[in-house]
Structure formats: structure tokens, C-alpha cells
Amino acid sequence: MSDPPPPRVRVTGPPRRRADAVRSAGTREIDAETALGEVFMRSLLREQLMLAVRVLVALALTLGLLPLAFHVFPELGDVRVGPLPLAWLLLGVLTYPWLLLLGWFYLRRAEGHERDFADLVGTVLPDEDAGS
Amino acid sequence: MNTDIVPGVVAVVLVSIATLAIGTWGLRISRTTSDFFVASRTVRPRLNASAIGGEYLSAASFLGVAGLLLTFGAEMLWYPVGWTAGYLVLLVLVAAPLRRSGAYTLPDFAEARLGSRGVRKLCSVLVVGIGWLYLLPQFQGAGVTLRSTIGAPPWAGSLVVALVVLASVSPGGMRSITFVQAFQYWLKLTALLIPAFVLIAVWASDGAVDPTGAAPASWSIPLASPGGGIGLYTTYSLIVATFLGTMGLPHVVVRFYTNPDGRAARRTTLAVLALLGIFYVLPPLYGALGRIYAPDLADGRADVLVLELPQLMVPGLLGSMLTGLVTAGAFAAFLSTSSGLTIAVAGVLSQDVTGRRWGTRRLGGVAAFRVAAAIAVVVPLLMSLPAQDVAVARTVGLAFAVTASTFAPLLMLGIWWRGLTPRGAVAGLLVGGLGSGAAVAWTLATSSSTGWTAALLGQPAAWSVPASLATMVVVSRLTRASVPAHAGRFMVRLHTPEAVELERG
DSSP states (O other): OOSOOOOOOOOOOOOOOOOGGGSOHHHHHHHTTOHHHHHHHHHHHHHHHHHHHHHHHHHHHHGGGHHHHHHHOGGGGGOEETTEEHHHHIIIIIHHHHHHHHHHHHHHHHHHHHHHHHHHHHSOOHHHHHHO | OOSOHHHHHHHHHHHHHHHHHHHHHHHHTOOSHHHHHHGGGOOOHHHHHHHHHHHHSOHIIIIIHHHHHHHHGGGGGHHHHHHHHHHHHHHHHTHHHHHHTTOSSHHHHHHHHHOOHHHHHHHHHHHHHHHHHHHHHHHHHHHHHHHHHHOOOHHHHHHHHHHHHHHHHHHHHHHHHHHHHHHHHHHHHHHHHHHHHHHHHHHHHTTOOOGGGGSOGGGGOOSOTTOHHHHHHHHHHHHHHHHHHGGGOHHHHHHHTTSSSHHHHHHHHHHHHHHHHHHHTHHHHHHHHHHHHOGGGGTTOGGGHHHHHHHHHSOHHHHHHHHHHHHHHHHHHHHHHHHHHHHHHHHHHIIIIITSOBTTBOOOHHHHHHHHHHHHHHHHHHHHTTOOOSOHHHHHHHHHHHHHHHHHHHHHHHHHOTTOOHHHHHHHHHHHHHHHHHHHHHHHHSOSOOSHHHHHHHSTHHHHHHHHHHHHHHHHHHTGGGSOTTHHHHHHHHHSOTTSOOOOO
């Protein structure tokens, strides 16, 4: 252990380019908090929130209705699928792949929304600059 | 029980040594303060998911769930289901924005979002309280485990866990604990999986007796015990608590900050969902087999089912080895969850208590963290000594009810609604925290009573979460003028992908 101690590492964030010349119109609108920038942000937020709500509603309408179903139809407790009571099969096994499927669906859509947003505000549109 | 203590002792010693060894190995690459607290934010989704899984699967999951299933049947399947579904809710509502917020702890998030020291202090108090409420059953579970496997007095297990946690957390911080916890997930999975194969083989060769034959009829109905309206309320309240409570757990939030960016945070969460799903298929197997081979454990000793079932079903050397394996898994469960909670509580304490100037002296960052870690462990250890007989999964369930009524509304509204004000947040946190906290205290003090009062206080989430949410919204609306000026800019930071160059405040 006679090695010299490792040099101090300076921790910094990712480099940020500040040159406005290469920046797109959309990001400038958002940074300046203009009405147009506000529209960009609101539409992103709304899309992501609606996606989240859709997934949660799907969860509520499947898993969330199980207690009510067993409350209203107690005879479901006697139903068997092979050796397993129905409740044990649904809650003990099938729930997990279903949750994973919902999560996978959400992940794909959410990343898609972010790509669309980046395309929308991130691309430099030369003729728009010329026109306005 | 006194002839077969060897596998238990060997298992506990091996897991402790492995934990300390991996922690020390991680120490060699843990150099900067950033490593220490957040592993320099470079943990890849797969490793991070294993670490979150390892940290999350506590004594309640490893021992408690199987025991509750043995005693109460299908209604208790809601615990593992809720603990997994909580990650789906976390994924869709908070995962990426929480990472992008740049907050290390929940108090950091509250302060950054609302720009208020008052909210920060309240959140710090809540994190420490919830952390201790969650650490308590871990230490109790450790006591139960050592008493069952090696006949040690109950305080011995708690003490061993506390010492190993302190020894592994203090030197290396977050970086080394990431590897330790990832290792412990796979250890816990193996420790339930391999015995499960053997036990199923034994069960099949015994003629595959139907486990529901010996059980009461309510065993296959997923509704809480008394049934009727109360049963329905209790079940839905548990669902609310576990689905929403996960996002507010202090030790889970800290781990999210170790992701490189928001996209990785999402992918990590999805991987966690998969890892938890694989794990949680196993405890019900033990519960069902317990119905056939160990029905008498259901009266009061259900927490030791996982530990004693292998010995009861498989005699001889193989049984002893399997017992050693499940003991190792249980011990890993206490260590990993306790370490994660200790880091979370110590992170808050070191920022807000031990890192401050005391008289003329002031501790440096890492020293303050170590002192805070000691405080974080000792207090729940002392609390765990008098009370050794509370069902582990139930106590953990109460901690979920408190986080669901406090941090979950704060995170959901803070991330998705610009109109949240500091006063609204404080009012909601107080309503949710005091309401659910009083209910929890009442439930812990008076065990086992029936009727609507007991149901409403035993599972408070169904009323305390809406109350907290409504208070936050109403008070924020009334104090509309004090919406933080940087709320709009903060929304940009929370929701835009890092690749887009934007001013993020």
C-alpha cells in the first residue's frame, strides 16, 4: 500500500454549451418563458400525465376490482384452476407479469413522448428564423 | 432445537463476513464525497435494480409474508402485490422527475421545489420518524431469527444486525453498499428458491396433499378478516397504503439519485418490478406448504415459518443445510434493508443535525455522516428491546401508511402541479402525518381489537391519504400568492429529457 493516494477528482455536471447561435428556437422559447415555450411545456406535461393516468386506470380496473369482485361474488372463493384456488393464482402469480407488462408499456410510451418533445423543440429550423 | 444450531451459526457468520468483505472491496473504489453519498451517480440500471431489490426486500418480505399467509390466507397476498405494484405507481408518477430534480433526499426535494426551509425541516423529522418505524421490525425480525435458529436471546440478533450495519455503512457509504445490496438480492432469491424446489419435491412424493383441505374457507378469499364492509375497507386501505407508500420510502428515494439520468431511473424501476415479481412468487409457496406441515405455527409463531419449514419437512443433513440457507437469506434481508434505512436516516441527520455547528466545533462531511449513522441505528435498537412480539409485516405495513399519507401527496403534487405552495405542503404533511401517525401509535399500543374503530385506525391510509391530498390542494389554493417564483423553471427541470439543452434553474 505504498502507492500514492489517487488524485482528487473534481465532480462536475455534463458540459453545457451556452452559445445561442447553435441553439434551437424551441429551447429559447422555453428558456425565455414565452407563451410559446409555455405551450411546449404544457403539452409535454399533459401527455406524460395522461399516459400515467391511463396506466393507473388499467391497474385500478384489473387489480383494483378484485376485492370488490370477491366481496360481491363470495362463491369465487370456491373456484379452482387446477390445484390452485382462483385468488391464489391471480394474486400470487398472474399479477406480477401483468404489472411488468404495464410498466414496459409505460416506459416505451414515455420515452417516445420525450423523443417527440426533443424533436419538436430541439431541432434548429432555419426557415422559421427567416420567416419571423 | 439445541442440537441443530450449527447451520444457523455458520449462515449468520458467513453472511456477515461476506457483507463486510464486499463493503471493504467497494471501499477501494469509494474515494470522493460524491462516491460516499451517491456512488457518483454512475450506477447502471441493472446493478442499481438489484441493489434496490436487495434493499427493499426486508424481513417483512422474507419472513413476514409467508407467516401471514399461513395464518390468514389469501387476504395477505395483498402485501407482496402492493409492495410490487407500488413500483409501478412510482414508475409512472415519480421515477424520472425525481431523478431529474437533483434531490438526494426527500427534504432536499421539498426545499428545491418549494424554496422553503420550513418544509425541509418538517420533511426531515418525517424521514427520521418513518426510518425508525421501519428499522424497528427489522431489528425485531433479527431477534426472532436468531432465537429460532440458534436459541440465542432475542436481543442478540438485533445487536448483531446493528453492529454489522454500522460496520458496513460507516466506512464506504453509498458506493460500497450498492454492491453489498445487489449481492444480497441474489442471496435472498437463492435462499428461498433452492429450498422451495426441494420442499415441492417432498410435497409431491408425499402424495401432493391439498393445502386448502386443512384451512378455513376464508383462506382462499382475498378480503381482510372479518369480511363484509369492514373487510372490504381494510383491504382497499391496505391497497392505497402499499401502492402509494412505496414512492415515499426514504431509502428508496436515496437510491434513485444514484442513477445517471431520468431515463436510467425509469429503466431501473422497470427492472426492479421484474426482480420483485420473481421473488414474491416464492413466499406464498411456503405459506401453503406450512398449512400442511406446520399448521400449529399459525398461533403466534408464524414469523418463523420460513426458517423452520425445511427442518420439519426434510430430516437429516439436507434439512440442516436448507435451514442454514434460509437463515442466511433472512439475515441478508435484515442487513440490506437496515443498511439502506440507516444511510437514508443518517443522510438527513448529517445534513440537518450532526453536520451543523455545535458550540465552536463543526464536523466534516464524512465524520458527520458516521456520527449520524450511529444515532440512526442506536435509537431503533433501544426501541426494539422491550417489544419483541409484533408481526413483522404489520409494523412495516404501518410505515407504508405513514409515507403514503405524507410524502406520496407531496411528491405527486410537487411533480405534476405548479400550484403547490409551501404552506399547502406543510398543512397537508401535518394532516397526513399526524392523522396516520396517531392511528399507528394507537394500533401499536393496543393490539387486537375489532370493529370499525380498529379498522379505521389499523389501516388509516384510505382516509388519511385523501385528507392529506385535499388539504394540500385547498391550502395551496388559499395561499395562491405564495406559489414559488421558480415553479415553472422547476417543471422544465423535472420533465424535460436531459438531452435537450435547456435552462434548468
